Amino acid sequence: MSKLLNHINSPKELRQLNQDDLPQLAQELRDFIINIVATKEGHLGASLGVVELTIALHYVFNTPKDLLIWDVGHQAYGHKILTERKDVFNTNRQLNGISGFPKRDENMYDTFGVGHSSTSISAALGMAIASKLKGENKQHIAVIGDASIASGMAFEGLNHAGVTDANILIILNDNAIGIDPSVGALKQYLTNVKKGTQKQDNIFEALNFNYSGPIDGHNINTLVTELERLKTIKGPKLLHVITKKGKGLKQAEEDQVKYHAPGKFNATTGDLILKEPSKFTKYQDVFGHTLVELAKENKHIIGITPAMPTGSSLKYMMSVFPDRAFDVGIAEQHAVTLAAGMATQGLIPFCNIYSTFLQRAYDQVIHDVALQKLPVVFCLDRAGIVGEDGATHHGVFDLAYLRCIPNLIIFAPRNDVELRNIMHTAQLGLKLPIAIRYPRGYGVIVDWKQPFTKIGIGKGVQLKKGKNIAVLSLGTIANNVTNAIKDLDVSHYDMKFLKPIDEHLLHQIFKRYQTIFTVEDGTIKGGLGSEVLEFASKNNYTNTIKILGIPDKFIDHGKVRELQEYTGLDSKSIKNTITNEL
Numbered sequence: 389m390s391k392l393l394n395h396i397n398s399p400k401e402l403r404q405l406n407q408d409d410l411p412q413l414a415q416e417l418r419d420f421i422i423n424i425v426a427t428k429e430g431h432l433g434a435s436l437g438v439v440e441l442t443i444a445l446h447y448v449f450n451t452p453k454d455l456l457i458w459d460v461g462h463q464a465y466g467h468k469i470l471t472e473r474k475d476v477f478n479t480n481r482q483l484n485g486i487s488g489f490p491k492r493d494e495n496m497y498d499t500f501g502v503g504h505s506s507t508s509i510s511a512a513l514g515m516a517i518a519s520k521l522k523g524e525n526k527q528h529i530a531v532i533g534d535a536s537i538a539s540g541m542a543f544e545g546l547n548h549a550g551v552t553d554a555n556i557l558i559i560l561n562d563n564a565i566g567i568d569p570s571v572g573a574l575k576q577y578l579t580n581v582k583k584g585t586q587k588q589d590n591i592f593e594a595l596n597f598n599y600s601g602p603i604d605g606h607n608i609n610t611l612v613t614e615l616e617r618l619k620t621i622k623g624p625k626l627l628h629v630i631t632k633k634g635k636g637l638k639q640a641e642e643d644q645v646k647y648h649a650p651g652k653f654n655a656t657t658g659d660l661i662l663k664e665p666s667k668f669t670k671y672q673d674v675f676g677h678t679l680v681e682l683a684k685e686n687k688h689i690i691g692i693t694p695a696m697p698t699g700s701s702l703k704y705m706m707s708v709f710p711d712r713a714f715d716v717g718i719a720e721q722h723a724v725t726l727a728a729g730m731a732t733q734g735l736i737p738f739c740n741i742y743s744t745f746l747q748r749a750y751d752q753v754i755h756d757v758a759l760q761k762l763p764v765v766f767c768l769d770r771a772g773i774v775g776e777d778g779a780t781h782h783g784v785f786d787l788a789y790l791r792c793i794p795n796l797i798i799f800a801p802r803n804d805v806e807l808r809n810i811m812h813t814a815q816l817g818l819k820l821p822i823a824i825r826y827p828r829g830y831g832v833i834v835d836w837k838q839p840f841t842k843i844g845i846g847k848g849v850q851l852k853k854g855k856n857i858a859v860l861s862l863g864t865i866a867n868n869v870t871n872a873i874k875d876l877d878v879s880h881y882d883m884k885f886l887k888p889i890d891e892h893l894l895h896q897i898f899k900r901y902q903t904i905f906t907v908e909d910g911t912i913k914g915g916l917g918s919e920v921l922e923f924a925s926k927n928n929y930t931n932t933i934k935i936l937g938i939p940d941k942f943i944d945h946g947k948v949r950e951l952q953e954y955t956g957l958d959s960k961s962i963k964n965t966i967t968n969e970l
């Protein structure tokens with residue numbers, strides 16, 4: 389029974405507790421998180437690891453007047469529960485429920501919207517400078533993990549903050565792991581600091597931060613004492629806190645990768661509740677296994693992931709070819725330019741980045757890859773609607789933001805076999821970069837491991853013959869279209885390549901059908917529909933063109949099926965929309 393937590397709905401109430409009660413509250417908060425995430429699913433390990441830190445921060449600082457900024461925000465469940473959302477926490481990440489990440493318009497304690505990493509230092513510094521200019525006396529506290537602080541953006545923030553007198557406290561939450569174990573020289577440095585071997589050469593002190601720690605992030609009294617002390621010190625400060633990801637749930641501590649976001653589990657035993665195994669394979673695994681297969685035959689193939697070896701399944705290549713597969717940490721910009729450098733030397737880099745995270749490396753794609761016609765193979769996982777992670781993570785912008793880049797080939801496989809075959813085609817020696825985008829979740833072909841065949845660049849295909857209307861789709865959304873039109877007398881074309889689009893096929897289509905639908909799981913503005921409209925305009929076609937895709941607004945969280953319904957991209961909605969035109 390939650391004796392203390394029952395009575396706490398806001399930090400104001402928390403601050404009325406005796407400090408002696410805080411360990412008990414920590415236990416209750418941890419249990420509360422475990423009980424709800426066990427059935428509702430979500431990010432678990434990171435929030436369990438910062439329970440004491442969350443309580444200590446809200447206990448010591450005067451939130452929401454003092455500004456608390458969480459990096460990534462997947463560790464902020466305790467913060468949400470303590471800041472007026474205990475009663476709705478069971479709606480976390482569900483359609484119309486609260487977001488799994490801090491979100492400014494959800495609650496005043498959420499000072500900065502997050503989901504992508506490494507923004508907290510810049511945001512906190514911006515707030516601190518604003519407070520100073522406005523003559524306000526506040527504290528600004530950024531909580532950032534050891535993997536997120538290694539990103540270029542975090543370093544940019546540190547570099548700036550170190551030459552200001554901004555009243556900013558950075559809490560480095562060091563658990564030595566991101567989603568997968570942290571990597572790089574900074575990780576080695578932090579390990580040495582924890583061993584007590586490198587205190588004299590403190591990197592943060594060298595950047596003008598008042599450094600303290602490392603301290604035990606699970607000792608709430610130590611945390612409170614140190615935070616109280618730091619509250620009195622002006623200027624940029626960094627507190628190094630050591631925590632354990634998954635703290636308090638044995639399995640989560642022991643298998644930190646799995647329990648980052650474990651799905652459903654038994655709240656009492658911690659054991660995972662295993663789903664009925666699917667006969668299908670996840671696209672990420674089709675990618676991961678196919679890359680190993682190809683790399684065995686082609687020694688020029690290299691794999692690159694910025695901090696997502698498990699999520700992208702590059703881990704398979706990392707274990708078979710450790711010298712040819714690189715986890716570079718949360719460093720999307722570096723990942724792209726690293727790939728570009730390799731490509732100048734004749735290597736064939738497969739740079740796997742979630743669609744949403746490639747947004748971080750847009751200039752690198754243009755300036756370092758496309759402009760120089762370097763044949764980097766971008767594998768963009770999690771394209772389209774991703775589901776419960778919501779607006780920060782949907783991979784719906786890539787078609788629009790990539791289509792305008794010269795020299796870039798853009799391909800979206802309709803199924804597992806096409807993903808394999810385009811990977812095979814790409815390593816045969818393209819003269820240009822290619823972006824291959826595919827969704828989160830399972831493929832549609834059980835027997836996907838078929839012999840490779842080469843895909844003709846820029847060629848679309850007709851999937852169904854009918855009269856009246858032509859439906860043009862791109863990528864796996866074709867499967868919804870196939871279902872939608874099975875009883876309708878309409879034609880269906882899979883365009884496969886957004887760029888170069890199959891103009892020969894488009895001429896045939898425009899001559900044969902008066903009404904043309906385009907369907908894509910990317911933004912209506914800028915993707916397949918826009919390409920087809922531009923084609924029509926260029927060639928003076930006056931056919932009716934209807935574009936189905938993601939509307940011009942941010943789509944919140946929910947199940948993929950629910951969000952497809954919401955955006956009109958599920959089979960039933962597509963069917964209704966097309967039927968209205970027949």
Ligand SMILES: Cc1ncc(C[n+]2csc(CCOP(=O)(O)OP(=O)(O)O)c2C)c(N)n1
Pocket residue numbers: 434460462463503504505532533534535536537561563565566567633695696718745748
């Ligand atoms: C720009 C960006 N790249 C990748 C991710 C995916 N991602 C989410 S959490 C995470 C690891 C964060 O590790 P750390 O900062 O150490 O926090 P911890 O989970 O250990 O609390 C990664 C790579 C992301 N959210 N944003």
Ligand SMILES: CC(=O)[C@@H](O)[C@H](O)COP(=O)(O)O
Pocket residue numbers: 431460462503504567649699770774777828
């Ligand atoms: C917080 C974050 O960015 C990741 O944990 C993300 O939620 C992973 O997404 P997948 O579950 O699709 O790998």
Ligand SMILES: [Mg+2]
Pocket residue numbers: 533534535561562563564565566
């Ligand atoms: Mg970490």
